[in-house]
Amino acid sequence: MGDDAAPMSSHRPYLLRALYEWIVDNGMTPHVLVDAGQPGVRVPAHAVKDGRIVLNIAERAVGGLRMDNDALRFSARFGGVSQSVLVPLPAVIAVYARETGHGMALPEDPRGVEAQLQAEPVSASVEDSGAPDDDGPGSPGEPPRRGGHLRIVK
Numbered sequence: 001m002g003d004d005a006a007p008m009s010s011h012r013p014y015l016l017r018a019l020y021e022w023i024v025d026n027g028m029t030p031h032v033l034v035d036a037g038q039p040g041v042r043v044p045a046h047a048v049k050d051g052r053i054v055l056n057i058a059e060r061a062v063g064g065l066r067m068d069n070d071a072l073r074f075s076a077r078f079g080g081v082s083q084s085v086l087v088p089l090p091a092v093i094a095v096y097a098r099e100t101g102h103g104m105a106l107p108e109d110p111r112g113v114e115a116q117l118q119a120e121p122v123s124a125s126v127e128d129s130g131a132p133d134d135d136g137p138g139s140p141g142e143p144p145r146r147g148g149h150l151r152i153v154k
Contacts, residue, residue, distance in 0.1 A: 030096075030098075032095050040071070
């Protein structure tokens with residue numbers, strides 16, 4: 001590959017959407033593991049544990065789910081209160097099926113987090129669609145029931 005090649009866009013949003021679709025097509029519940037300390041992350045602080053949060057992004061648990069090239073946006077109920085959630089894609093650590101743990105940790109963006117944040121500013125608008133109250137197992141913010149099959153390798 002030559003130096004004159006145009007830089008490619010981030011592969012992370014495409015991987016996230018593909019894995020989400022694969023998990024849903026197999027009748028499983030998609031969850032994302034998020035680094036809540038990343039810039040621009042907007043999640044309920046009371047649901048964050050050790051700087052991370054697990055979010056159930058199944059259609060029945062969230063409203064207005066949008067997986068854009070810059071962020072994951074939706075509204076969900078936390079403790080019975082509907083809240084807007086905004087997760088810039090650099091903050092998504094992994095996506096997996098709650099029932100099996102199958103999924104993957106998303107690779108680092110080769111362009112670097114700072115370059116991605118500068119190139120793709122995150123808009124803070126999230127529509128509140130009044131998602132159904134799903135406070136049962138697998139609700140947003142609840143950690144997976146069994147040990148995860150994913151391992152973060154640094």
